[in-house]
Amino acid sequence: MLRALPLLTTLLWKGRDMDVGMIGGTGPAGRALALRLASSGNSVTIGSRSAERAAEVAVELRAAWPERELRLAGDENAAACRGDVVVLATPWEAAALTVRDLRAALSGRVLVSMVNALEKVGREFHALVPARGSIAATLQALVPETGVSIAFQHLPARRLAALEESLEDDVLVCADSAAAVAATVALVESVPGLRALEAGSLASAGPIEAMTAVLLSVNVRYRTETALRLSGVAHPGAG
């Protein structure tokens, strides 16, 4: 079904505000992305193992940006799976078990993993090599009825959360199904300043997840918060 109607799916998402769920949305990455997506017009449900914790985070974010009238709510992870698109923002160690437990709720949906498998070694982060080469491919094998994609791996949470700062970054998107690519590209490009670049199937997810370790080393060396911008691509993006 997910593979059947890529063109229709692309048209369906184009220019439409989306209903987004965020599994593990109470951490720095999830809450920052939830905030940026909601401030871009999307309706976001922050998910958590605790509905109360998620609701508190949603209240906190709405209170911090009252003038934005954010459509942001909090609920348990299973409820966050009701969105058009669901983002996974847990630590890598928790990703497989969490997604396996939510298999029924995620069936037929698009699951966007922003997860990176990294290990801190001294002042550096080292990329780990998960089974099947990437966290995303591991997840896709666990939930074959769900279209798993990757996006947002390289965007620092602090920059996403700083709504007063504009973005000018590329987001690499991979998935095995065209429908998952289309939904993920639409989600990325709903955010002004973000350009989605389609980077192939989940075979490319491993190097993209691992690249985050390289960017973090650059951040440490130059005391900055870098992200990606690829030269030589004509596609202007919608953002």
Ligand SMILES: NC(=O)c1ccc[n+]([C@@H]2O[C@H](COP(=O)([O-])OP(=O)(O)OC[C@H]3O[C@@H](n4cnc5c(N)ncnc54)[C@H](OP(=O)(O)O)[C@@H]3O)[C@@H](O)[C@H]2O)c1
């Ligand atoms: N931080 C960044 O700048 C950034 C940028 C891009 C991508 N990422 C990636 O995004 C993911 C989340 O990063 P983060 O820094 O926000 O992580 P985090 O704070 O360690 O975890 C995020 C949330 O995951 C849930 N969680 C934690 N342990 C869990 C477990 N064992 N089982 C189920 N849920 C669990 C928690 O929510 P509840 O306790 O409320 O359930 C927690 O608030 C990571 O994979 C990271 O690599 C991070």
